[in-house]
Amino acid sequence: MSITIFIDGAAGTTGLEIAERLTGRDEIDLLILDDDRRKDATARRDAFHAADFAVLCLPDDAAREAVALAEGSNVRIIDASTAHRVAPGWVYGFPEVSGLDVVARAQRVSNPGCYSTGFIALVAPLVRAGLLPADWPYTCNAVSGYSGGGKALIERFENDRDIAWRGYALNLGHKHVPEMQVRCGLSIPPLFTPAVIPAHRGMVVEVPLQLGAMQGAGTVDAMRQCLADFYAASPVVHMGAQPDGELLLRQSCPPNDRLELHVFGSPDGNQARLVAVLDNLGKGASGAAVQSLNLMAGLPETAGLCL
Known part of the structure; x- marks a missing residue:
């Protein structure tokens, strides 16, 4: 028996890549509205009520x-926007960190931000293990391919080949910071410095650490082993x-x-660099949504993923 999945916003970059991962799977019936109906509230409401998942x-x-339109239905929702990433009643869709069973049982799942995925994957397990303090003022430096910025940024980069680097969120108000802080259990919001480079996809997220100034911080080897153990059973994070x-x-x-993690350290052990490498449209967006959807639907976790 197949399940019906409604993609609301299927014309955008994330929606298109989710559809690619779901198309051709016998266990799934995709429900996508035509262009002339995709912004029609009645059509969208009917789709939510007809679908098993949205x-x-x-x-x-x-x-x-959209969540309001779905009220009164039994549809289970994955939201790829920022709207519900720290909202009560929503499960954070990072199964390796939130728990596979927690995501599988959820009615409402918020898909993580792309940068947040790298930061949380590195920092959350180390804070939980007591190898990094929760009250430290962390810095996060990151670069991403321009596809994460949506159609307008894609067009800008592809029409202006002279752009080599685009720094933004210079007022320190990036929308990913709240989930980075909350999901890692930090008392201080991290200082986040994102940038976009002239590559369509791909992302590197780095957290530099002054271990010598951190009271009680673990060693580089201990942090590397902690992350290896934490993700040992994951087919996605390694x-x-x-x-x-x-x-x-x-x-x-x-x-x-996939999501690839690294821990680098100075010879004297006083400094470290935590680095995550991922596809901003993969584990940073569409791949993560499909992974959570698979778990929620009782399907193999990696079905349709590019691993």
């Missing part, structure tokens, strides 16, 4: 409106091999739903 690939306000001097993010990166 994935919202919408701006924040539109996602909240520790990367120790590279010889450099990490590369290529412009030709194919779609990839």
